[in-house]
Every structure is written in C-alpha cells, then in structure tokens.
Amino acid sequence: MTISVWRYSHLALAVSSFLLLTLASVTGIILAFEPVSQKLQPYRADNVGQLTLAQTLPVLKKGYEELTELSVDANQFVQLRGTDANGKNLTAYVDPRTGSILGTPTPQSEFFQWVTALHRSLFLHEAGRFFVGLTAFLLLLITVSGTMLIIQRQRGVKRFFTRIVRDNFAQYYHVVLGRLSLIPIIVIALSGTYLSLARFNLVGEATIVSPTIDLDALQSKPERKPADFAVFQNTRLVDVQSIEFPFSDDVEDYYTLKLKDRELTINQLTGEILSEKPYPTAVLLTSLSLDLHTGRGSLIWALILAVASGNILFFIYSGFAITWKRLANRAKNKYTATESRFIILVGSENGSTFRFAQLVHQHLLKQGKKAYLTDLNNYGVFPEAEHLLVLTATYGLGEAPTNARRFAALVEKYPQPQSVRYSVVGFGSHAYPDFCQFAFDVNQLLAKQAWAAPLVDIHTVNDRSPEEFSLWADAWSQQANLPIPISADLLQAPKRRFDKLTVTGNTRTALPDGTFLIRMRGSRRRNVASGDWLAIYPANDHRERLYSIGVLENELQLSVRLHPGGLGSGFLHELTPGEAIRARIVSNASFHFPKKAPVVIMIANGTGIAPFLGMISQNRQQTPCHLYCGFRQRTSLAMYGDFLEESRAAKKLTNLHIAYSREGDKQYVSDLLIRDADFITNVLMMNGVVMICGSLAMQKDVLDILDSLCQNKLGNAVSYYQAHGQLLMDCY
Ligand SMILES: Cc1cc2nc3c(=O)[nH]c(=O)nc-3n(C[C@H](O)[C@H](O)[C@H](O)COP(=O)(O)O)c2cc1C
Structure with missing residues (x-):
C-alpha cells in the first residue's frame, strides 16, 4: 500500500471527525480530573488490600444495628448502607478494619455531570451517543493510519522509535507526540468504541441475570459464624464489588456477593455457596473499558489520559497546519499542459519544493512565456514543450515523494514527440544518507530518453538553501538565455524574534589559516546548547549566516575562519568587546x-x-x-x-x-x-x-x-x- 493511501485516509478521517474529536478531547481532559479529585479524598483505609470479608464483616456487624449493603468502589473506598446503633438510616464510607465512619458520599458535582453528559451524548440522547461512538471509532482508524505513516516515515517497524529528523515544528511534534501517546490513544479509542457498542447492545449479552435458588433445598445446619464461612475467608475485600446482606434471619434470605468477575449467593446460616455465576464476557469487557476509558481507580492512568487527550488537540492543530502548508503550495496554472513550452514538474511531499518551482513559474510567466507547473505524477505528452524543468525532493530510503511515484513508469509510457531540453534540481538534506537520490534517479532516467537532451547538469539544494538554488537558476538562465532572477521573497529571512548579544571577547585573526574565536553573551537567559546555530545578519538584510555554537562558561563561542570578502566572517572579525549584535539562536537538537x-x-x-x-x-x-x-x-x-x-x-x-x-x-x-x-x-x-x-x-x-x-x-x-x-x- 502506498504512502498516499494512508496519508489521504488519515486526512479524510481527521477532517470528518475533528469537530467532535475536539469536543470529546476537551471534555475528556476535564473528566480525567474527576477520578484524580476523587482519589485525593480521605476515604481509603490503609491496608485495605489485605483484608478479607471474614475479617471485615464481623467488625461491621458489631458496630451497626442493620447492614443492607456494602460496596467497594474503584478507589477502594468501602461504602456501607444500613442503620446505625441508634436505628438511624445511614450511607457512609467506613474504615473496614474498625467500622468507624470516614465520610459521607456526595453525588457527582453538577459540573462533572454536565461535562459527562456532553462527553457521552452531546445532550442529544441516543443520536448523540451514536455520534460519539462513531468519533471514537474514527479516532481508532486515525491512530492506525497515523501509525502506518510513522512506520513509513521511519522506514520500518524496527525503527519506529529511532530519531526523527526535524522538518518543521508542526510536523516534528506531530510525529514525536504521536509516538509517545500512541498506546493511550489506542486505548481511549478502543474502549470508547466498545462502550458505545455495548450501549447499543451490539456486543452480546451484557446484563447479569440473578440465579434462581431452590428455597426448599436450603439447609439450616451446621450453623456457622460469618467469620468462619470459607467463602468469606477466601475473598479479599478489594475483589468485592458489593455484598447485599440477608433481609431477615430466615434461611430463605441469603447473601448476594458480587465480585469483579462473578456473582455468588451464600446461605446466611451455613456459609454454603448456593449459586455461582460468572459474568458474561461482555459485562467484563464493559467494566474493563470503563476502567481504561475513565481512569477510575488509577490516578496515574487518569493523568495519562488527560495528557493524551491534550495531545489529540495538538494533533488536530498540527495536522491542519501541515495540510495547510501543503495545499498553500499547490500549483495554479494560466496555460494548459498541451500549449506550454516550459513544463515544470515538481516532486514534493511537504510543499516547500513547490515554493521554489512557483518562483521559476512566475518569472517565466512574467516574461510572457507559456509555462505549466504540475506534479511529477502528472507527467504526460507535452506536444509544445521545449524545456522540461524537474524540481524534486527525496524521501524514504532515497525514494520519490508521493506525488512523483508514478513518474518513472509514465516516462517509459509517454515519450515526447519532439526534442526537449531538460534540467533537474534535487532538493534534499545532508542529514539523510541518500542525499537527493531520487533527483539523481530522475536525471539518469531522462538521460536515457531519446527525445531528452540535458541543458545544465543536475544541481542539488541542501535544506532548501536559497544560495544553492540560485546557483542552478543562474546556470539555467545562462543556457536557456532567459533570466530567472531569484526573488528577494525567497531569500528573505522569515520574520522572527531576535536576541541581542554582546561581544565579550574576540581573538581576531592571529593564525595563518585565518581562524579566530569570538565570544558573546545574551541579554536574556536563553535555552541554548552546544551544537545549536547562531544566525547572524551581517548586512542587516535578508542574508543570514549560520555558525555552530559552543557554550562555554555561559557564553556562546564561535570558531570562525576569515574568508577574504566573506560577509559573515568579515562582520564577526571586526566586532570588538562591548559591541552588541542582533542574532537568532536556532535549535539544532539533532546535534546535541x-x-x-x-x-x-x-x-x-x-x-x-x-x-x-x-x-x-x-x-x-x-x-x-x-x-x-x-x-x-x-x-x-x-x-x-x-x-x-x-x-x-x-x-x-x-x-x-x-x-x-x-x-x-x-x-x-x-x-x-x-x-x-x-x-x-x-x-x-x-x-x-x-x-x-x-x-x-x-x-x-x-x-x-x-x-x-x-x-x-x-x-x-x-x-x-x-x-x-x-x-x-x-x-x-
Ligand atoms: C521523512 C523524511 C525523509 C527524507 N529523506 C531524505 C533522503 O533520503 N534524502 C534526502 O536528500 N533528503 C531527504 N529528506 C529531506 C527532504 O527531501 C527535504 O527536506 C526537502 O527539501 C523537502 O521538500 P518538500 O517540502 O517539497 O517535500 C527527507 C525528509 C523527511 C521529512
């Protein structure tokens, strides 16, 4: 399956669900704090995990006149319903070791009730529940398609967690956080989907049917105390969901003990187990899904869910930022492919190569030339073409970007009817082992075509360097006898915040090879590490020069070689201690x-x-x-x-x-x-x-x-x- 199938599925799923997903994530973050706030209540007794029912029940029976029900919630708070020694009705959290009252349960706060209703059903009853369930399912599909995209990006499952090359903020953190929150988001999506299916009874028998007891067969002997009942001795309190006490002393009334996985009825006089019924799988899965989806019972998991929900919001933002950037760079043509003399073909995954191509396109149009710009995958017969310009990025293991995958097959299929001069520019990064490999492949492929003749040699552009691109533009202009000056727009450094740095020392050049060391200190504390770059603007214009930083004694030290006529090195060389310059620290986290x-x-x-x-x-x-x-x-x-x-x-x-x-x-x-x-x-x-x-x-x-x-x-x-x-x- 190609990268584009996953990419378009990922995008289509995200677009169709982002509004509900935003709502579900925001409410999800809020709701994650409910179990956190509950956990912080002082209703949990120490060592509750070690107590058995046989130890607890006699203590409680002694302290209260009548017990109706005892329940243990996900926080291990033990709640008792019955009447106290004075005959007053009572519902309270108790200490199961002593029977003392720890607090009174309060109903869920109105705010949380409101948020829960919004999260579960959007206040739209069954229809709302359906849409929320659908959103959870879409989230599952988004996670699967996103995982496939990361695997392809990282070039294999085994490299899933290896270093990510930083392209831009949105893209980098979309992948970084995507990997980190993959498991919690899959759990949220799966459990949410399951809960919705259960709600609509689509997952099998989800109700617990109480057993029928043969009352005539009940025995009254041998009578035992509850503390001696084997079943109570073998049941830990924390495994109990609830226990309903017999209504009267009559043998026909019995204990109903609901554990996490089954329900038992117990003869109140002999302790004999009258019935034992495991819960249907659907009930167990519903309970597990609730635990996982709400974080009830685990403070840490609840916090992980909150962070994962926050990440979903970030993915919505960063996903749209990535798409916007991609779309903003797509081509708009004035002339058709069949009438154009200049065909510009672009291979791009994230759109930046289009920016360069558009610049060339605009220059040609301005000069009245019929030029056509399109994806490499749209290659076909161009009957009027005289020039073919290919600008392409490289992805994967030196492979084609998505919009260029079919190019090689199309070239074989559609030879041009006339002779065409071609030129290839590769966009890539030296951070990858196969630098501009796909551009080299395209160049070789074209060289083999009888109709194609090279106009200039292949050029490469590292990290979108305007300088390297302008080298190609100059070479091509000269050969084609058509000026395509590189516009200032392209070279303009994007508007950014600058730092003021004061020079603290400059060795000036003392060495034959012209190397000198310059030290600077920032006016404000900045997060800078050795290996980051310092971008300076020597002529106070768009021209930026980058230098590797070494951080020594809280100062930035650059090692610079003075080039005759060098813009950056000449500027730095002349700086004296006390002078201040405008510069920018560029993070280079992959070289820390x-x-x-x-x-x-x-x-x-x-x-x-x-x-x-x-x-x-x-x-x-x-x-x-x-x-x-x-x-x-x-x-x-x-x-x-x-x-x-x-x-x-x-x-x-x-x-x-x-x-x-x-x-x-x-x-x-x-x-x-x-x-x-x-x-x-x-x-x-x-x-x-x-x-x-x-x-x-x-x-x-x-x-x-x-x-x-x-x-x-x-x-x-x-x-x-x-x-x-x-x-x-x-x-x-
Ligand atoms: C996941 C990924 C893989 C890449 N693989 C390569 C590669 O193998 N060789 C290369 O020279 N550049 C590689 N690059 C760098 C891109 O080709 C380069 O950043 C290019 O300018 C991006 O152009 P675009 O924005 O038009 O897609 C890779 C970039 C990313 C994000």
Whole structure:
C-alpha cells in the first residue's frame, strides 16, 4: 500500500471527525480530573488490600444495628448502607478494619455531570451517543493510519522509535507526540468504541441475570459464624464489588456477593455457596473499558489520559497546519499542459519544493512565456514543450515523494514527440544518507530518453538553501538565455524574534589559516546548547549566516575562519568587546551531546571543532569523549591547546587525536579513523555515538570510511547507525 493511501485516509478521517474529536478531547481532559479529585479524598483505609470479608464483616456487624449493603468502589473506598446503633438510616464510607465512619458520599458535582453528559451524548440522547461512538471509532482508524505513516516515515517497524529528523515544528511534534501517546490513544479509542457498542447492545449479552435458588433445598445446619464461612475467608475485600446482606434471619434470605468477575449467593446460616455465576464476557469487557476509558481507580492512568487527550488537540492543530502548508503550495496554472513550452514538474511531499518551482513559474510567466507547473505524477505528452524543468525532493530510503511515484513508469509510457531540453534540481538534506537520490534517479532516467537532451547538469539544494538554488537558476538562465532572477521573497529571512548579544571577547585573526574565536553573551537567559546555530545578519538584510555554537562558561563561542570578502566572517572579525549584535539562536537538537551514550567520538576539521569545545566543557558527568580533529598545521591548534589539555586533566576529554594536513605526516582526520578502525567499530557496537562537524568534503570522506568499516566489521551499512541515532552530523 502506498504512502498516499494512508496519508489521504488519515486526512479524510481527521477532517470528518475533528469537530467532535475536539469536543470529546476537551471534555475528556476535564473528566480525567474527576477520578484524580476523587482519589485525593480521605476515604481509603490503609491496608485495605489485605483484608478479607471474614475479617471485615464481623467488625461491621458489631458496630451497626442493620447492614443492607456494602460496596467497594474503584478507589477502594468501602461504602456501607444500613442503620446505625441508634436505628438511624445511614450511607457512609467506613474504615473496614474498625467500622468507624470516614465520610459521607456526595453525588457527582453538577459540573462533572454536565461535562459527562456532553462527553457521552452531546445532550442529544441516543443520536448523540451514536455520534460519539462513531468519533471514537474514527479516532481508532486515525491512530492506525497515523501509525502506518510513522512506520513509513521511519522506514520500518524496527525503527519506529529511532530519531526523527526535524522538518518543521508542526510536523516534528506531530510525529514525536504521536509516538509517545500512541498506546493511550489506542486505548481511549478502543474502549470508547466498545462502550458505545455495548450501549447499543451490539456486543452480546451484557446484563447479569440473578440465579434462581431452590428455597426448599436450603439447609439450616451446621450453623456457622460469618467469620468462619470459607467463602468469606477466601475473598479479599478489594475483589468485592458489593455484598447485599440477608433481609431477615430466615434461611430463605441469603447473601448476594458480587465480585469483579462473578456473582455468588451464600446461605446466611451455613456459609454454603448456593449459586455461582460468572459474568458474561461482555459485562467484563464493559467494566474493563470503563476502567481504561475513565481512569477510575488509577490516578496515574487518569493523568495519562488527560495528557493524551491534550495531545489529540495538538494533533488536530498540527495536522491542519501541515495540510495547510501543503495545499498553500499547490500549483495554479494560466496555460494548459498541451500549449506550454516550459513544463515544470515538481516532486514534493511537504510543499516547500513547490515554493521554489512557483518562483521559476512566475518569472517565466512574467516574461510572457507559456509555462505549466504540475506534479511529477502528472507527467504526460507535452506536444509544445521545449524545456522540461524537474524540481524534486527525496524521501524514504532515497525514494520519490508521493506525488512523483508514478513518474518513472509514465516516462517509459509517454515519450515526447519532439526534442526537449531538460534540467533537474534535487532538493534534499545532508542529514539523510541518500542525499537527493531520487533527483539523481530522475536525471539518469531522462538521460536515457531519446527525445531528452540535458541543458545544465543536475544541481542539488541542501535544506532548501536559497544560495544553492540560485546557483542552478543562474546556470539555467545562462543556457536557456532567459533570466530567472531569484526573488528577494525567497531569500528573505522569515520574520522572527531576535536576541541581542554582546561581544565579550574576540581573538581576531592571529593564525595563518585565518581562524579566530569570538565570544558573546545574551541579554536574556536563553535555552541554548552546544551544537545549536547562531544566525547572524551581517548586512542587516535578508542574508543570514549560520555558525555552530559552543557554550562555554555561559557564553556562546564561535570558531570562525576569515574568508577574504566573506560577509559573515568579515562582520564577526571586526566586532570588538562591548559591541552588541542582533542574532537568532536556532535549535539544532539533532546535534546535541547525547545524554545517554556510553562513549562519544567527536570528529571535526577546522572550525568544526566549535560545538565540541562547548560539549567537552560541559561534560561534567565525564562521559568518555574521544576527539579526532584535522587541522592544516600545528599553529591552527594553538588557540584550543590549553583548553583541551585542561579538559583532559579534568577527565572531560578522554583522548585527543590530531591530523595535520600540511605538516609532518600530512594526514587527514580520515587517516586517523582508519588507524583506529577497531576502536571506532567497537564504540558503535556498544551503542556509542559518533558526531561529525566540519566541511562537507571531510564528512563525505569520513562517511565512506565509516561505511566500509561498518559493513566489513559489523555487517551493517553506516545508515543503520544513523537511523539509530548513533551517527550525528552537522557539516557545511
Ligand atoms: C521523512 C523524511 C525523509 C527524507 N529523506 C531524505 C533522503 O533520503 N534524502 C534526502 O536528500 N533528503 C531527504 N529528506 C529531506 C527532504 O527531501 C527535504 O527536506 C526537502 O527539501 C523537502 O521538500 P518538500 O517540502 O517539497 O517535500 C527527507 C525528509 C523527511 C521529512
């Protein structure tokens, strides 16, 4: 089954039920607090779990003139009905060990009654109950389709709980919270559905029929005291739902004992069991469903239900946010596919690639060109086409996005009747092992078609980088002789809240390779961790530059290489202590120091050491850390030398391995990894984590080496460890 079937089912189910689901969740959250408030009442006696009926009944009989009924509720509060020593009618919670009164039951508060009625039937009686039941069933289907989507997203059941790549807020937390609240939501949905079916008598016999007793056969001898009745001795109070006491001393009146799973009648003189009837399965399931659906009896479960109901509200919001974003990016065409000279085909799962495609589309239309934009799955014969532009994302294990799955088959089926120049742009992320794989596949496929001729080489765009996209746009413009300038809209940094940071130190460039360290302090306390990015705006315009942060002594430290004419590095280089800048801290949670790893290997080259300096400085728990770094020459290490030595002495850093590429043995960091191959694979085998930060070229080398080490020594591809959160990367 394809991802789209699950996605559309998930969406259709959510759309059809969201109003009732919102109502049910809000009322569900409120109702979850009823068992919580009840549990907090002081009506539960200590050690009630250890008492038997044989111990309790004589005590109660002594203290009260007449007992009518004793019941034990889900909170293990023991309630007694009867008359007291003065002959006054009484209904009270009692201490079953002493018979003393602990309190008087009060009816459910009007507020909870009102909310319960709304939750159960929307004040619409049977019709309302039907709709509420249907909503619970739809919730079950939504949960199943959502689970399938997560399995597909995570690329398999086994990776269900592995790290989630963060795309955007709504999407990330939709999946994160979806996984966390999966079980409670399935329980809510299943139990709610069952209770509705039971209510409409659709689950079999759900009533308890009392047995008929042969009164003529009742024996009066041998007479025993209740404390000596075997059945009372063997029945724990907490297993009792209720016990109805005999109406008179006559042998024809008997005890009716309702346990959790069966009902017994007991001769009041001899203690003989007169009848024993297990409850029908439907009754037991109804009681279990009530326990699970309401949280009665368990404070913790009631709180879990409240949180899960809150999550359902968040899913409604985030689900619609995701859909809105997707729809907002869909194409609107002025010309038809058959009359257009420029065909733009898009492969996109979450819509962002459409934004880029639309920009190209608009530029072509503005220049009076007949251009047509559509999904890759809508590929067909384009009789007037001269140019084919394919912009596509990659998903899954280097696979096509949903709206591009049929493209390969369609290309084989519909050759173009005329020659067409094509160009492919891949959108992807280096966070995935198969970077832009689907775009490469499309490029290869087109290259094989007799009618297709490339206009420019394939280009890739990492993390929607406007700069990388504009490189393609320039190349294509030149070859097609048609300018498509990248609009400021696309490059504009979205409006966000900025932080004011004050420079506290700047080493300026002292080294031949131009590296310097700059430190800053925020004006307000911010949640920032080593590995996050600092986004700066050197020219106070849309141009944003990102730097990896190391947090040392509550300050943000950046390690920067000064590039001649570099916008960001030049700006930072000129800053002096006391100066303040406007910047933004961007969370990069997938590159934080792993809290639970037994060992961490850090691999860096050049300024990629920056986040690791912060992580080492904060490694107070002394997790074994092995730092592998590559520099050009010894002097490049100079500014970090003292800090690294001190960290080693303080056991925050276990080992330091350095490769110099322009001195001595002229090694790269990858050579050190080959040297320490056994150690590295051992670390991966014992669930250690490898972190890589630095240049993309170094990342590529290191990944190639790790992949062959992992394949040869561990029998897994390196992507296996990445998927298990054991390989974290932040390269640029
Ligand atoms: C679940 C998931 C899987 C992804 N898999 C890959 C991949 O294998 N290779 C890749 O280069 N990018 C991968 N990406 C990144 C997307 O291709 C990238 O973010 C792209 O810009 C999204 O475009 P869209 O918003 O148009 O769908 C993946 C993203 C997600 C959320």
